[in-house]
Amino acid sequence: MGGTIDVGVLPSLEASVLPAIIAIFRSRYPEVYIRVTVGLGKEIGALLRREKLDLALLYDIDGTGGRRVQVSSEALMLVGCVSQGFDHRRAVPLEALRTHKMILTSEEGDLRNKIENLR
Known part of the structure; x- marks a missing residue:
């Protein structure tokens, strides 16, 4: 099998x-050229919808019309003062952050959009 596959990826996942x-893909398909596009989630999602990419590595696929296959997971950390009242031994649901003031990721970030939509 040969040809080119176009992959979109977020900057945080690139490295x-x-x-x-x-590496895994090349070991199985050494004749396939992989072209990588790095961009923010909205940009990569738009490229997927316009069929400019064959696949993408994203945190979420809302609105892309694509099929989701989980390839990795990560724990997110909430950093705050003890006075905020969160139990450091238990996970904090996003909904619990609704009323708290926070320093968030960039405005284009998928995680920030999820938190902003809670308000």
Whole structure:
């Protein structure tokens, strides 16, 4: 099998997850050229919808019309003062953050959009 596959990836996944995935793929399909596009979730999602990419590594696929296959997971950490009242031994659901003031990721970030939509 040969040809080119176009892959979209978030900047945060480019160095952490993508190299291992490419290595596995190349070991199975050495004749396939992998072209990588790095961009924010909205940009990568738009490219998927316009069929400019064959696949993408995203945190979420809302609105892309794509099929989700989980390739990795990560724990997110909530950093705050003890006075906020969160139990450090238990997970904090996003809904519990609704009324708290926070420093968030960039405005284009998928995680920030999820938190902003809670308000």
